[in-house]
Amino acid sequence: MIIVHDLFKKFGSLEVMKGLNLTIQSGETLVVLGRSGVGKSVLLKHILGLTKPDAGYVEVDGINITELNGDSLYEKIKNMGMLFQGAALFDSLNVEENTAFYLKQHGNPKTNKPYLAAEIEERVKQSLIMVGLDGTQKKMPSDLSGGMKKRAGLARLIAYRPTYLLYDEPTTGLDPVTAMQINELIVATQKELKATSIVVTHDIVSALTVADRLALVEDGKIIHIGEPEPFMQIDHPTIEALRRTVAVDPRSLRRLKDA
């Protein structure tokens, strides 16, 4: 379980978080909605401990992530993974090396020994099959399209099977078909790994497709949180705008999770 306690964060004169509180239950997929620049991505980096808040703290499985630094932080976040907005694949490594990166760096946590080359190859292949990129092992990130990069980034996550998955704008900038593929992958990954997922997006269709609960960030705080259907009925200008964006009754969106 992740608990965000009263988070405050300022960049120069811009105050992006003003006492943000949030609880993410184990095994659920929480989608954080909000306009661009409200600090959604910053929230994910706080959860991973990559950014330190001005005040407040983040607790993961009862441990205060915010006060950890260096090796103790890296040790704690070994079971967490993040899909970055631009996928953040390592330029100098091909798809296979990117996917195998974590496995090669940390070895097998059960045996505390490095993985065998065949094990890594198999795990990489499985992950790439899952995202539909098998056969691209030797391609460099620069040879991939935006959608393929996102899927390769997801394969890199799936390969090491983290307990906590953080997605930063997973469908932004993608065509609707690829966006839906990514949504399906998020749901499939969630089912496969039984992980806890936090998805940050402003794509309401994506949000309704993958979410167990939705949270709306505005003015540096979570102002509404709830399950998709009641959430979409809330009388609030932003949610009203989201309803108009979807242009359909959210109940008519067949959620993949129930399929």
Added chain:
Amino acid sequence: MKNMNTFKQYFTFLESLGQYILLVWDVLIATLKTPPSFRLVRDQLYSIGVLSLPVVAMTGFSTGLVLAAQSFYQLADKGLAGATGIMVAKAMITELGPILTAFMITGRVGAAMCAELGTMKVTEQIDALRSMSVDPNRYLISPRFFSGVFMMPLLTIFSVFMGIFGGYLLSIYFFKLAPTNFWDPVRYYTTFFDCFVGLFKSLVFGILTFSICCYKGMQTQGGAQGVGESTTSSVVICYTFILFTNFLITLGLNTLHSAILRLFE
């Protein structure tokens, strides 16, 4: 208002200095705890050392040629043509070898290193590394920094040899000096202290170049423009520090050397 701006600039400078020292400290601690893998260091040694050989050879050789030519033309009519060799050797070992090698390595390797780290920073690859529990100080900076610091003196030695070799070829085959006229003063008057000064300078320049370039890369913000600005400023800062430090080391070591010699007189 002007005072406020000056105060802000001082504060920003002190903040940057603090961050720079902290980065160097973090890299040292991370490396001492868990040294980087041999593969990463080997790749950097190859990239910094082996791939820089042609440019360092060319720089050293051409500098040696020019030094020999200038020395000969200045000294020959005064009957001091025999000092050409020692002029080339002393200048290459104590000043031009370390300085020009550091300049070339800053331009060829340091700038590329800064741009690479800067691009990784702005495309969130550094964050991706950290999100996978990999310390960028250990994985990215440590191999680059230590390989660079190790390679700089070796490349300087290579550059000095190329310079002396260039000066020798010109003096013997163009100015028709006898080989002994070139070599004898070099053998008699080149001291251990000269070699120490050259190597010490190259080591300090290596530390400065690679720590500054890595620091500027890791501090990059914004997009392509930010990477460009970081790279440019890293090269300018390195050149400035190399020149200024060179003066301080020359003055400091020579004063110390003279004092020690006086003690034993």
